Amino acid sequence: VEVDNVNRTALLSWNTGEQYFADSFEDGTFDAWEEHIMGPGTPGDDQVNAFWYVKDAGNAPDGTKIAHSDWGYGIDTWIISKPLLVTAGTTLSFWWNTSYYWHVSPYDNGDLHVKISNDGGNSWTSLWTENDEGTFNNFVWYETVLDLSAYQGSVQIAFNFVSNDGATYSIDNVVFGNSGKKLGTFARSNAPSVISNAKSVNGFNYEFFNPKTHKSFVGFNVYLDGAETPLNAEPIEGTTYLIEDLAYDVHTASVEAVYTTGVSNKVSIGFTLTQPxxxxxxxxxxxxxxxxxxxxxxxxxxxxxxxxxxxxxxxxxxxxxxxxxxxxxxxxxxxxxxxxxxxxxxxxxxxxxxxxxxxxxVNIGTLTDVKAYPNPFNDYITVSNSTMVKRVTVTNIIGQTVLDINYTGEPINTSVLSTGVYLISFEGINGERMVQKMIKK
Known part of the structure; x- marks a missing residue:
């Protein structure tokens, strides 16, 4: 948060990359990921690439493009996310499509490993492979939703396809965040408009939606000081928000992500607006x-x-x-x-x-020789050559009068004054004035 005390505003900004990440590969690249490792693979007969690449697909679950690896030999290809922040309720969802025949039974010639790392990629834990799903149909799109709440903190996610003389593998619409999706694996037909062909896997019934128009993430809401109503009328797509007309006080701003299925936990920050x-x-x-x-x-x-x-x-x-x-x-x-x-x-x-x-x-009259001492002083000030002085005022450096006395010639008691710089004003019997700057120790 950047606070502007003069204009009474606070500019909020937040990093969506840490708490929400989604890629359906529609830009044709892996630019949203931190690293793309092609690996040592060799394409099989009539195949193009033995590593992850983006290709057009008429049956893509979301849009028209997917991440895909052709079949081949010695394949070990990765895409690795940027650092992400897991909180309570964080899930990872993704669509996948491959061959049961070549990757589970009767042949187990390859696996997609969905992995997680909490040490910057130095070590990886496998979260899922297609072998976890039991029996599934060849080359049918399935969506899997994994619970990541056990890994709260900073993590990276990887999709690692390892295969030797296996089959092709495709993934699409990877979503990391608090999406509110039901955990499990759900299947659909390669014809996305035919709900009657949807499958049931591991006891979960597939809830159909049109994957070409569905988007789980909507935007962000911004709240101030615990209010139940957000400051913005509609969810905002950007990652900054200017709060205006703030009172000079202590404030708390909160941001939540909005999904079609609900909202995330709020992330809050405190700040103080002080009188400039x-x-x-x-x-x-x-x-x-x-x-x-x-x-x-x-x-x-x-x-x-x-x-x-x-x-x-x-x-x-x-x-x-x-x-x-x-x-x-x-x-x-x-x-x-x-x-x-x-x-x-x-x-x-x-x-x-x-x-x-x-x-x-310039004429300072009969007060020319008047002088107060010692300087710096402690509890008393003595005035020399003071026979013409009738009044003494002591003012702090911001103009506040802290002592105002009719001078009688006695030392002036300054014990009530705080440490600092003062201006000592002497007024003569004829109205003339003289000022001396002094310091209280």
């Missing part, structure tokens, strides 16, 4: 420039910065000018003449401006 910290700065009038950095990186006015960033504002007066005053979040510090202003650990959006004045026009 926007830094705005500029020069009042002209006569100079103002730049800023956040954690050492230059920022533009109006830019968002991370929570807790350290800000540094640098004023550059034109020739003949100097800093007249700084203003932070509406609080003006007249007499604070330094060209650099630092705000550490920023906690909120902040606006800073600086104003310049002619050097000849």
């Amino acid at each position: 910290i926007i830094i705005t700065y500029g020069v009042v009038g002209e006569n100079g420039t103002l730049t800023a950095t956040a954690d050492g990186n230059a920022i533009d006015s109006g830019e968002e910065v991370p929570f807790g960033a350290d800000l540094v504002f640098t004023a550059t007066p034109n020739s003949g000018y100097k800093v007249k005053e700084w203003t932070v979040n509406g609080s003006t510090f007249t007499g604070f003449l330094e060209t650099t202003l630092s705000i550490d650990d920023v906690q909120q959006s902040t606006t800073v401006t600086v104003e310049f004045d002619l050097i000849s026009g």
Whole structure:
């Protein structure tokens, strides 16, 4: 999830390849698979390829193409999936078509091994071969649905055809995911429109559908904060979704896959939308420039910065000018003449401006020699040359007044102040002002 605090949006994205995979080979390639191993086989008489390849088939269970290997000698051919994620309820379904006569009885000259690996393909466990099905008809399409929930975690699936002087083998419409299909093996006639020719295998009755139009996967639903109704009106086919108009709060987004037979388990992710910290700065009038950095990186006015960033504002007066005053979040510090202003650990959006004045026009009156010390300070501040001072205010760097006292000449108790940077403002008996930046240890 990519959170945009300024625009109050969250862009969700998810990897369908890990939780759902389907290939009916209609693109004529094995590009959807991680690896295609042709193997060492030699085609038999009048055969084309002794390995998996894609060919046209008028009786294909789904579409017009199938994965197929002709018969031959020394065949050991593989197609291996990309990494997939097995969760509770994950199944693997596929259609297969071969010869009982040549691969089971009376000859056992070849087998299709459906295999699974949970160690990146270093070792493989056989899940199924056609020998598991008992008696079946020669060259009739069967669909097998296997339960993979015992292998929860990251896996790869392989279809490994091994044969020597056997028969051809075809597979089609491989589907991995939480499809809700009934487990078992189901048969149909090579004429897909004739339901009366459907078979019953291992006690399971074949439930007919038109395989040329059937698609189990529909799309995805997106939910926010446990709502029962998805955000999208219809299942979406893409793998991203933009959630808009979010409140500044903690949220949970969930995604589920939608099938014609039901939905998958939801996959959820939590995220937090926080009030953005926007830094705005500029020069009042002209006569100079103002730049800023956040954690050492230059920022533009109006830019968002991370929570807790350290800000540094640098004023550059034109020739003949100097800093007249700084203003932070509406609080003006007249007499604070330094060209650099630092705000550490920023906690909120902040606006800073600086104003310049002619050097000849600067007049800090009778407070010229006033100075507070020590700097840095702990629990007390002492003011020297303070006979003309009548009032002292202490302001934190975001413009909040934290102390405001009528000055009597005694040391100022600062024990209530937190560690940080402060601006100490002195007001003279004639209304003149002077500002000093100090640090509380």
